[in-house]
Amino acid sequence: EVQLVESGGGLVQPGGSLRLSCVASRFTFSTYWMHWVRQAPGEGLVWVSRIKKDGTATSYADSVKGRFIISRDNAKNTLYLQMNSLRAEDTALYYCTREAPGAGDWHFDLWGRGTPVTVSS
C-alpha cells in the first residue's frame, strides 16, 4: 500500500528540540516534492515546510522559519523535520504530505496519519 508513516512526536519542554521522521512506502520517494503540515488541537490545517525532490531547495512558513529544518534521505525513503526552539504554539499534529506531480498543479495527493507534538513544561 502506498503510504506515509510519521514518527518522532512527543512531549518536549519549551525551548527544546525534536526531530520528526516520515517513511514513505510503495512509491518512488525521490521523484516527489514533500511537505510537512500541522494542525493544532481543534484548529485548522497550517502548511509548515516544503522540500524539493533532491533536497536542494526548501521553503518555510514564517512562523517556523529559522527554527525548523526540513530534510530528506532518498536512500532511506525518509523525510525529516528538525524542530528547534520549540514554543507552546508549535503544539500540533504534524502530517507528512506528498505533493502531487504536475507543473503548477500544486496540491497534496497523499497524507500520513500524523505524529503529535506537545510543547509544555
Added chain:
Amino acid sequence: SYELTQPPSVSVSPGQTARIPCSADTLPKQFVYWYQQRPGQAPVLLIYKDTERPSGIPERFSGSSTGTTVTLTISGVQAEDEADYYCQSTDSSGNLWVFGGGTKVTVL
C-alpha cells in the same frame, strides 16, 4: 503573505445546498484546491484546479471560480458530509503554500 479566507461555519438541512466561499487576497489568483477532513482523519482531496473533481468523489461536490473567490458547492447535502472543509493554494512560485482557516459544515 498570501491569505485565503473562509467562513468558520455553515449549517444546512439534509437535501439542501451548501456553499463555501474561499477568497484570495492577492492577484493573480493561483489554482485553489478543496479538502474534506472528518474528525480523527487525514484530509481528502475533493476539488482540484478550482473546478475539477477527482475520480471517486461524488458528483454532488463541485467547484466554481469568480475573480478572486472560489466556491465549493455541496448539492443535496447528506449527513455524511458533516465535516471540516479547507481550501488551499500557493503563491505564484509554488514555494509558499496556504490553507484557508477551514469551514465546519453542520447538517441539521
